[in-house]
Amino acid sequence: MRVSIVTPSYQQAPFLEATLRSVLEQDYPDLEYWVMDGGSTDGSREIIQRYAPRLAGWVSEKDRGQTDAINKGFARAQGEILAWLNSDDTYEPGAVRQAVEYLQAHPEVGLVYGDANFINAQGAAIGRFPAAQTDYRRLRQGYVHVPQQAAFFRADLWRQVGPLDPSFYFAMDYDLWVRLARLAAVAYLPGKVWANFRLHGEAKTIAADDRCWPEMLRVHRREGGSVFSVIYAKYWVRKLVGPLIRWRRRQRLRTE
Numbered sequence: 001m002r003v004s005i006v007t008p009s010y011q012q013a014p015f016l017e018a019t020l021r022s023v024l025e026q027d028y029p030d031l032e033y034w035v036m037d038g039g040s041t042d043g044s045r046e047i048i049q050r051y052a053p054r055l056a057g058w059v060s061e062k063d064r065g066q067t068d069a070i071n072k073g074f075a076r077a078q079g080e081i082l083a084w085l086n087s088d089d090t091y092e093p094g095a096v097r098q099a100v101e102y103l104q105a106h107p108e109v110g111l112v113y114g115d116a117n118f119i120n121a122q123g124a125a126i127g128r129f130p131a132a133q134t135d136y137r138r139l140r141q142g143y144v145h146v147p148q149q150a151a152f153f154r155a156d157l158w159r160q161v162g163p164l165d166p167s168f169y170f171a172m173d174y175d176l177w178v179r180l181a182r183l184a185a186v187a188y189l190p191g192k193v194w195a196n197f198r199l200h201g202e203a204k205t206i207a208a209d210d211r212c213w214p215e216m217l218r219v220h221r222r223e224g225g226s227v228f229s230v231i232y233a234k235y236w237v238r239k240l241v242g243p244l245i246r247w248r249r250r251q252r253l254r255t256e
Helices: 013-024 044-054 066-076 095-105 136-140 155-161 172-181 209-222 230-255
Strands: 003-009 031-037 057-060 081-084 109-119 125-128 151-154 185-198
Touching (some): 003 013, 013 031, 031 044, 044 057, 066 081, 081 095, 081 155, 136 172
Parallel strands (some): 003 031, 003 081, 031 057, 109 185
Antiparallel strands (some): 109 125, 109 151
16 A cells, blocks of 8 residues: 655754655655645755655645645645655654554554654653544544644545645644544554654744634534534633643743
C-alpha cells in the first residue's frame, strides 16, 4: 500500500530539515512525500531543494494558509493511506510501517493513530499528548484525543469527506476526524509512539489555541448538536482556564 504524506510549511526553517528527515528516513519503501511551502523567505526553500530528489514533488508559492497547503498536497497524492506532518513536527522511526501494518490487518478501520510526545524547540521531550480511544459519538462531545501528527487514514474515505474546510484555522483536523469517524471505525494504539508534537513560541498551539474551541462548536452544530451538551460545557470550562493553560505552557517552554 502506498502512503502519501504532505508537509505544509511556511517560515519554519529552524525545524523543517528535522521534519523532512523524519519522513524520508522511515523504513517503509512505498512512500510518496509532498512538501507544500507557502512562499517562505527564511531559507526553507533552499532546505527543500536539497531534498528535492527524494520528494514526490514540492512547491513554494503563496497560498491561503496551512489548510489550503494540505489540500493542495492531497490533491496530488496517489497513495492509499494519507497523513500530514507539519513542518515543526517529526515522526518516530517505524511509524509509517506500523500504521500500514495495522490498517492492512483491520480493513474496517478508517483512521489509526498512536501516541505523540510533546517536544520543545531543541527537540527534547517535555511531555506526552493525552491520546485516548475515541469514536464518532465521543468526538462530537469534544473527546478528541487524536494527535494529528500520529494519525493515518484511508484515501478512499478522504475522497468521500474531503477536502479540509479552509474556513478553519485551528480545528480542521478535528473536523476531519468527525467526518471520517461517521463512516468508519477509529483505532488508537496505546504505547506506539509515532510522532513528536513540537511546542515553541510561534506554534499555533501556544499562540492561538483560544480559536480552537469555537471552531469545534461549529462542527458540533453542523452535526446537529445542541447547546445543552458536553462539548459546550467543556468550552465554557476551557474559556475560564484557557489563559492559565497558555501561561503555564509558555513558562514551561522558558524553563526547559
